[in-house]
Amino acid sequence: MAETETTGVKLETWLLVGFLVAMLLSTTVIIATSANKDTVYSAYVTDEETNLQYQQISTMRSSLGDDGKDYVVANTMSTPMLVNDWREPHRTMLIIAAPEKPFDNAEADAIHEFVTEKGGKVIIAANSTNAQTVADKFDVKFFDAPVVDPNRFYEVASPTGEAEQPDARKLWAVAGVNKVWDDQFERRPYCSDSALQDSERYDDCALPILFHRPTAIQVLDNEDTSRNVKVLAHASGSAFIARENMDANDPDNPILGGNNTGLIVRMDYPGIETIDQVKGIREGEVDVTGSIVFISDHSVFANHLWDIADAEVTGKQQCDTPYYGERSCWDSLLSSTDGSGTDWNGNEDYFVTLIRDMMEHENDEISTVITSENRNFYIVFDESRHVTSAMSSPFTEAMGAIVMLTSDTLLKWLIILNLMALLSIAIMVVPEKENWRHVFDLTRFRERPNKVDPNQYLQRVRESMMAKVRQFNDLTRDEMARKTPGEIQSLVKDPRLIELLYSQQRSYSNEELRQLLQQIRRWGK
Secondary structure: OOOOOOOOOOHHHHHHHHHHHHHHHHHHHHHHHHOOOOOOOOOOOOOOOHHHHOOOOHHHHHHHOOOOOOOEEEEEOOOHHHHHHOOOHHHEEEEEEOOOOOOOHHHHHHHHHHHHOOOOEEEEEOOOHHHHHHHHHOOEEEOOOOEEOOOOEOOEEOOOOOEOOOOOOOEEEEEOOOOOOOOOOOOEEEOOOOHHHOHHHHOOOEEEEEOOOOOOEEEOOOOOOOOEEEEEEEOOOOOEEOOOOOOOOOOOOOOOOHHHOEEEEEEEEEEEEEEEEEOOOEEEEEEEEEEEEEEOOHHHHOHHHHOHHHHHHOOEOOOOOHHHOOOOOHHHOEEOOOOOOOOOOOOHHHHHHHHHHHOOOOOOOOOHHHHOOHHHOEEEEEOOOOOOOOOOHHHHHHHHHHHHHHHOHHHHHHHHHHHHHHHHHHHHHOOOOOOEEEOOOOOOEEEOOOOOOHHHHHHHHHHHHHHHHHHHOOOOHHHHHHOOHHHHHHHHOOHHHHHHHHOOOOOOOHHHHHHHHHHHHHOOO
8 A cells, every 4th residue: 555645636637637628628629610500512412401511522422433424532631731642643633622721731741742833633623812822832823703794694593484583694605625715705616415535625725614603723923843824714804803792993902914814824834744554454654734714703613614414403594585685695606506495404514624724634654544534533522611509629630630740741840849948847847755664563564754975875775784694594683683794694604795794895786785785686596
């Protein structure tokens, strides 16, 4: 048993209490901030009420996955910092739609490296500056307000068939997947269903795209000759940024004009060397192209604009309806060669084709065993940018923290050093325990009030030897005291121990005393 003095709560207990309190507070704060917030623009939400379901991108995931184009579809719930650790990054596309949380610099650097060094593919769709940290790495600017274009906006009808109030922020545009027409008023060939199946044909045609509330993207001046920059879609020259109001004459609403009011910007980085399967079913070095596309509105992927059936239910109007009146529609920029018309069939046609063109399907250096099958390519939806439910948010935040620790080398070592510093402080503040001594009552232990004086070590060893001689010969203390030195020597018989007891000239080191203690324990056995 042990007798200890009550000295208050131990430091270890305080550390445990502090840890539990910190965990409780962090969980409470996360739940409080995410409470009453619905997750939108998620590729995996499929069972919400109707209006909220229209704001998801689950139909897009279905179109690209097993039910559609047969790409391998996955998601990341923690952070896009893991992109450079993915398998075959040059055959992997990261889709980030509606980032509700800004990126940090480490994540932006990882995405930039993924595109420019690993040949990865990225699509970022946002109508806010939450994507600006990534955009800065590519010399792109997101504006912080919607674009108003009085010449290019589409009409929407109510469920009863009546025209809703015109909204010049709901834009349409005409774009090719890999081509830019110098004359913005030139009529483009319309991509028919057959043209979308042939890369040589869809490279020279265009499709209409509808946006819900896009902002503007501006490509800043850059002398980087290693990349190809294309503004695939833009608003008209009369569009402006509605920072203050919908008044085009307000000086606080800048008119950028032309390609400066970009809606879709594509950047390609060709000539990146990597390893893949080449002809002959062997691994070899190939040149791939890293690509990133910035889209000024996340709603282009939303169910109500992606699928034509949902679009019709939510009232999106084609050009042949009378709602447009004398105002131009996308059919003014498109021409159909087979007379089938230029209807908008949902944004699915355009973006599925764009994704195919960004992938390495047409790379002649990679074996056709790889390029001919969509299941050899990967599409990853970034779910970490969305506000999650109150119950799942602590889990996703914890996963993000773990990934940050294991992915960012600088941050990992910084936290390790902090933990070492805390451990050092804990060691320094823990009081040094006092010495203990063993008493003959084996059921009790008592603290020695003071440390043993090193000058008494020799005397204490002699006393322990004399005590063992007395006990071994069954002598009382008085009988032992009456024994002469000669009688005691005859009882001990060991010359070394006799020297210990009676030599006053001999000095012993601590190590020698430890050896003598071992010898005393063995004596008499």
